[in-house]
Amino acid sequence: MRVKRYIVEALPEAVSLIRTELGKDAIILETKEIKVGGFMGMFRKRKMEVIAAVETNAAKAPEPPLRKPAPEVAAVVEQILQTAQRSSTAVAEPPKPAPPEPEKPVEKRGSQEQFIIEEIRELRSFMVKMSKERSDLHAMSPPLLALKQRLLKQEVDEELVGKLLDWLQEQQTLSSVELEAETVWSLAASKLEEWLEPFNHGRIDPSARVVHFVGPTGVGKTTTIAKLAAEQTIKLGKKVGFITSDTYRIAAVDQLRTYANILNVPMEVVFSPMDLPKAYRQLAERDLILMDTAGRNFRSELHVSEVNSLLQSDQPGETVLVLSLTGKTADMVAIAERFIQYGVQKVLFTKLDETEVYGAILNLILRFELQPTHLASGQTVPDDIAPFQAGSYIAMLLGEALNE
Numbered sequence: 001m002r003v004k005r006y007i008v009e010a011l012p013e014a015v016s017l018i019r020t021e022l023g024k025d026a027i028i029l030e031t032k033e034i035k036v037g038g039f040m041g042m043f044r045k046r047k048m049e050v051i052a053a054v055e056t057n058a059a060k061a062p063e064p065p066l067r068k069p070a071p072e073v074a075a076v077v078e079q080i081l082q083t084a085q086r087s088s089t090a091v092a093e094p095p096k097p098a099p100p101e102p103e104k105p106v107e108k109r110g111s112q113e114q115f116i117i118e119e120i121r122e123l124r125s126f127m128v129k130m131s132k133e134r135s136d137l138h139a140m141s142p143p144l145l146a147l148k149q150r151l152l153k154q155e156v157d158e159e160l161v162g163k164l165l166d167w168l169q170e171q172q173t174l175s176s177v178e179l180e181a182e183t184v185w186s187l188a189a190s191k192l193e194e195w196l197e198p199f200n201h202g203r204i205d206p207s208a209r210v211v212h213f214v215g216p217t218g219v220g221k222t223t224t225i226a227k228l229a230a231e232q233t234i235k236l237g238k239k240v241g242f243i244t245s246d247t248y249r250i251a252a253v254d255q256l257r258t259y260a261n262i263l264n265v266p267m268e269v270v271f272s273p274m275d276l277p278k279a280y281r282q283l284a285e286r287d288l289i290l291m292d293t294a295g296r297n298f299r300s301e302l303h304v305s306e307v308n309s310l311l312q313s314d315q316p317g318e319t320v321l322v323l324s325l326t327g328k329t330a331d332m333v334a335i336a337e338r339f340i341q342y343g344v345q346k347v348l349f350t351k352l353d354e355t356e357v358y359g360a361i362l363n364l365i366l367r368f369e370l371q372p373t374h375l376a377s378g379q380t381v382p383d384d385i386a387p388f389q390a391g392s393y394i395a396m397l398l399g400e401a402l403n404e
C-alpha cells in the first residue's frame, strides 16, 4: 500500500492531487485541519492534512482492518472526485454573458451551486463519521487520556496539549504496548523539559546594572523588588539601589521607601524620564538598580509606551514583566504581546500560592519565548520567591500520575 500525506488549503485541491498522483483507486484515510508554520505548533496558518492511500499490490497479505479500504470509503472518494470536478468546472467556466433572457443563467448557476453545497455537506458528514469511527478505534489509552485531561485542566494551550499527546501516541505505537501511567508521566515530563530547556536559564542577568519591573496593577511588582533586593544583597553581596517612577499614588512611594529603609537601600523617585540621569548619578555607587514602575492597564498601548519611555537607559539592563498567576491567561497574553514589541524578554510570575492552575506559565514562555526569572509564592519578604526551575515547575504542572 502506498500512503501519501497532502497539506492543502481545501479538500478539493487534495482530491485532484490524489487522483493525479495515486489514481482513481486511492482512498482517503484521514482528513484533519492542521496549522503550519509558527512556533512550537502555535500561531500557524490553517491548512488541511489529507492522508490518502492506494493498494499497490493486490496479492499482498491483507492489511489490518483499520487500513483496509472500506467500500463506502471508496464510494466517498469517488463522490469527492466528482464533486471536485463539478466545482472546478463551475469555477473554470462561469456562465456565458447574458443572452436575451438574463434571469435564466443566474438561476441555473444558483441551483448548480446549491447542488454542490448539498453534496459537500453530505460528504462532510460522511467524512466526520468516518474519522470518528477511526478515532474510536484508535481511542486513547486511559493514562494518555488522564494526562490530556490533567493538562487541559491546567489550562495548557490546547495546541501544546495536542502536540505532546501526538508525540506520546507515537511513542506508544513504537513500543507496541500500552504505556503505563508512570511511563506516560515521565515521558511527558522529559518532553516538556526539552521544550523548556532554552528557557531554563532566566535569572536576572548578572551583568545587568538596571533592572526595570513592569506589569499590571497589583501583581506584586513592589513586593517582588523588595524580595529580590534582599536576595541580591544577602545572597550575592551586591550593593542595591531603588528607583521608583510610581508617583501616581503617594502610598506607592511610601511602600517602596519602607522596604528601602528596612533593607538599607538608597532610593530615588523620578517623575519623568528627564529625572532619570540625576537618579542614576545619585546611585552611581550601587552595583544594581531595581526600578519600580506604576501598575497600569497595559492592554492600553498608550500606557505601555508611557512606561517604556521610563525604561530607556544607557546602562546595561533589562526589563522584567511581572504577571500574577491569578490573572486570566488571555489578559496575560494581551499584555505580553504589548511588551514584546518593546523588546521585553523576561517574565516573573507571582501569586503561585493563590492558584493550582499553572498552564499559563508554559503557554507564555513558549508562545513569546520569554525567559522566566523567578516564581513568587507569597507575601512574605524576602522568603516567598525562588528562581524558576523547569523540573520543579513541570512536576507541579503534571501533578501525580497515580492520583489522576
Ligand SMILES: Nc1nc2c(ncn2[C@@H]2O[C@H](COP(=O)(O)OP(=O)(O)OP(=O)(O)O)[C@@H](O)[C@H]2O)c(=O)[nH]1
Pocket (backbone or CB within 6 Å): 215, 216, 217, 218, 219, 220, 221, 222, 223, 224, 246, 252, 293, 294, 295, 296, 350, 351, 352, 353, 354, 376, 377, 378, 379, 384
Ligand atoms: N499571595 C501572594 N500575594 C502577593 C505575592 N506578591 C505580592 N503579593 C501581594 O499582592 C499585593 C500587591 O502587591 P504590590 O507589590 O503592591 O503589587 P504592585 O504590582 O506593586 O502593585 P501596583 O504598584 O499598585 O501596581 C500585596 O498585598 C502583596 O502582598 C505573591 O507571590 N503571592
Ligand SMILES: [Mg+2]
Pocket (backbone or CB within 6 Å): 221, 222, 223, 246, 252, 292, 293, 294, 295
Ligand atoms: Mg507597586
